Amino acid sequence: MHRVIPPKIAQKIMTGVFWASGLLTIVILLVIIGYVLLKGMPALSLEFILGNPIRSGRSGGIFPFIMSSIYVTLIAILVATPLGVGAAVYLSEYAGENRIVKLIRFGAETLSSIPSIVFGLFGLAFFVIYLGLGWSVLSGGLTLALMALPTILAASEVSIESINKSYAEGSLALGATKWQTIYKVVIPAALPGITTGVILGMGRAIAEAAAVLYTVGAALMIPTSLMDAARPLPLHLYILATEGLSMQNAWGTAAVLVIMILIITVVTNVLVDRYRKKMMGR
Amino acid sequence: MSKWNEEYFIEKGLLLTAISSIIIIALIIIFIFKEGIPALQSVGFFSFLFGMEWAPSNGKFGIFPMIIGSLGITGLSLLMAVPLGVFCAIFLAEIAPSPIRKILEPTIQTLAGIPSVVYGFFGLVLLVPFMREQFGGTGFSMFAASIILTVMILPIIVSVSEDALKSIPLEYKEASLALGATHWQTIKNVIFPAAIPGIITSVILGMGRAIGETLAIIMVAGNVVQIPGSILDPVRALTSNIAIEMGYATGVHYNALFATGIVLVFMIIILLIIANYLHYKKKVTIGGGYL
Incomplete structure (x- = not known):
């Protein structure tokens, strides 16, 4: 044919x-x-970025929502990074190929494809109600940590496995223990890749709205403690758009989000580029 | 001796971080089930899954129209995203000159990173009015939702397919070209067939993302609980149902939304099992000299 x-x-x-x-x-x-x-x-103006919302965001600025986004993302990264990097070190340096490792991999894979609204449901049932954390920065941040974890794990594992085996062998031959080798040789060498993973996880947490819809509340104030309710930027955009509060402010919020994502993409690319050049150089 | 102890505890500590994802998955399943099972018990498993009517105020909880809604939106978006995504991946892996590739790759990363609410908002403000003018009705429709989803799943399909295409041994391509085949013949008869398992994986991952997408779909799909008669009818997806009604749900209604979550988790796990099976098969066919 x-x-x-x-x-x-x-x-x-x-x-x-x-x-x-x-x-x-x-x-x-x-x-x-x-x-x-x-x-x-x-x-976009200085008053918009640094101002407080007026009449539920119909006019005024988005500063409390920017701060909310930063807080929940920070919590997510602080919780997910040690877990993700630790798991990556275990999988690539300690574990062989056995049942538990297969199960861990399937767990991480499942975690990365569970719908964000299901994370939201879980966050509501577990953090908000069962642990009694209420609608708060902490509940939202922890829910986002679960979503960022598989991203950080996968990127860290790839970068640790791509390190030249002779580095670790040299260190072991000098009499260093396995753990000394890992934190003095392996992790520093893999750091650019791990950083990329953390930034990617950050991007996922900043962009997420469905998972925080029923975990973080929808406050209009700057959160002052971990237990305060908050409203991250994507959630604010969703509320503005679906309730038809202010199209102009919705566009402004969308623009701020897109600019954040552009910055994250550029930074990751620069990092990856440098990392590649460094690896090629040797 | 103390060294040994330190090493031992560190290994166990790392193991603990490693199994955290299993613990989290287990917790998610336990809590979603704990809250969802009461609804399945009081409504009945089959009348929940295959019930045609969703009227929480009358105690009617049937999610079948929403299952159809989710699958319809997903299927339609795959129909558009798979050809475009696979062609784009072949372009990146085989044809694009390096400067174009250097523009296109970050472009796809950025598309993947843009928050889903921004896509939804874009659809709400631009696509829905456009559809209203072109096709009549309200403009909120299954078609509008799948166009937005197409853009959202495109990056996954392109990047995973591209990886699959690039991992084909260069010898295959060289042998085909040496036999006098054109580049297109080589792509069509050698490179593409060898990459098919990876490409199917990319489609499954895209499907998972499409089924799970929530807020962007709410903003453009119209959210009417009905089995759509045409692609221009409004529909409601399973995910949308949870997000729209969780704010005021109590009692069995609350449990029924968690039960909707159970259905979603099962859909995703089935997709993952298929993807894993294919991944396994891919190694066998290529290593065993399928070509």
Whole structure:
């Protein structure tokens, strides 16, 4: 059947198709980011970023929501990083290939694909109600930690496994113990990759709204303690848009979120690039 | 001796961090079940899963229209995202010159990182009015939701497929080109078939993301509990149901939303088991000289 079109012509047609699909993807991104920034820029001002919301966010600024986002993300990263990196070290340095390791991998995989709203449900039933933490920065942050964990674990494991085995062997040969080798040789060498994983986990936590919908509350004030309710930026955007409070402020909030994500993407790329060059150099 | 002790405790400590993901999964399943089972008991498993009516105020809890809603939105978005994503992956792995690749790869990363509510908001403000003008009705529809989802799952499909395509041994390609095949013939008859297991994995992962997406869908799908007659009808997804009603649900209603969560978790676990099985098969077929 495929001989009907001469191969040379088929080659030309398909090259065109591939170029078109690649360019289409770039166009989609440019349209979305361009449009959000275009509509959001007029709303962006110092008063908007650093001001307090007026009348539930119909006007005024988004400062409490920026602070909420920073707090919950910080908690998520502080909890998820030791767990994720520890697990990655165990999986790549200590564990062989046995049942427990397979189970751990399947657990991490499942964790990374469970819908965010199910994390929200769990956060509500476990942190908010069962542990009695209420709608708070802590409940929201811990829920987000569960979501960031598999991302950090996977990135750390890949980066630890890519380290040249001779580093660890050299250290062991000098009489260092396994643990000394890990924290003085292996982890420092894998640090750029681990950092990338942490930043990716951060991106996931900053962007998430469904998981905090029923765990963090929807306060309009800057949270002053771990037990205060809060309202991260994505949740604020969701409330503004679905309740039709203020389109201008919704665009502004969307623009702030997109700018944050752009910064995160650029930073990770620079880090990965440097890391690659360093590895190639040796 | 003390050294030995230190090493021993560190290893056990690391093991503890490693099994934390198993503990978390177990806790999630225990708590979702604990809250969800009472609803399944009082409504009945089959009338919950296959019931056509969802009217919490009348004590009717049937989620079948929402299962269809979730699957419909997911299927439709895969229909659009898979061809575009796979072509884009082939473009990246085989055709794109290096400067284009350097633009396209961060582009795809950024698409993956943009918060889902931003996509939903974009759909609400631009896509829904556009659909209203083009096709009539309210504009809130299964079709609008799947267009937004297409953009959201595109990055997963592209990046996982690209990895699969790049992991094909170079010799396969060289042998095919040396036999006089054109680049397209090589892609179609050698590289693509060898990468199929990885590409299917990418599709399954995209499917998982699509089934799990919540707030973006709420903003554009219309959220009417019904089996859609056409792709332009409004629908409600399982995830949307939880997010919309959790705020005021009490009693059996509250439990029924957790039971909806149980159904979602099972869907995801089934997808993962399929993905794992395929991953395993991939090694066998390629290593065993499938080509």
